[in-house]
Amino acid sequence: MADTEQTTLLVIRHGETIWNLENRFQGHGDSPLSTTGRRQARALAARLKQMPIDTMICSDLGRAVETATIIADSTGHELHTDQRLRERNFGVLEGLTGEEIRAGHPEVFERLYADDPNYAPPNGESLRQHYLRNISFLEEFIAEHTGTAALVVHGGVLDSLFRYIARMPLDRPRCFVIPNAGLNRLVLGSFYRSHRWVIETWGDVSHLEGIQPHTGLG
Secondary structure, X not given: OOOOOOEEEEEEEOOOEHHHHOOEOOXXXXXXXXXXXXXXXXXXXXXXXXXOOOEEEEOOOHHHHHHXXXXXXXXXXXXXEOHHHOOOOOHHHOOOEHHHHHHHOHHXXXXXXXXXXXXXXXXXXXXXXXXXXXXXXXXXXXXXXXXXXXXXXXXXXXXXHHHHHHOOOOOOOOOOOOOOOOEEEEEEEEEOOEEEEEEEEEEEOHHHOOOOOOOOOO
């Protein structure tokens, strides 16, 4: 891709799910959107319908596909999926709340919250493995595409993208929130006399007026 070309990613976290409401780890496990989550997706669809979008891609997990399908049905885009955009695999922790993990898997609970990017819960993947999977998609995509793409993904994927662009170490705790159905505009182009990534907007929920955004897990 030439330095004069620009790629814009409109990266969206899926709508609120039942497990979000219950504060359960989702990971590769899944939960349908809540009534509010479907309202959020329809509000996103109305906003994105006004934007020029060349392609729409989402994680192949149900909650992302459900959100993206609502949007694509409104905007008229063909929907593509990619497994690399899945949430982190939390293994034995999926479907459990933090309190259930603390009670049933105390050692795993302590390791999970120790900010070790190389720790993988049983049958799951580490933060580093997840990050590398997400970024492999990103780097392949930008090598082949310019224009504007809408990506419907997960909180952990947005975490990976933020860290990649901001060069934020994986062992540093988050300093940002990732609301359900938030719109994040990431641009690779000419800024500050060089070709670079910038985060133009983050966590934009202005389209959710009257719909409570959520920051639940996954």
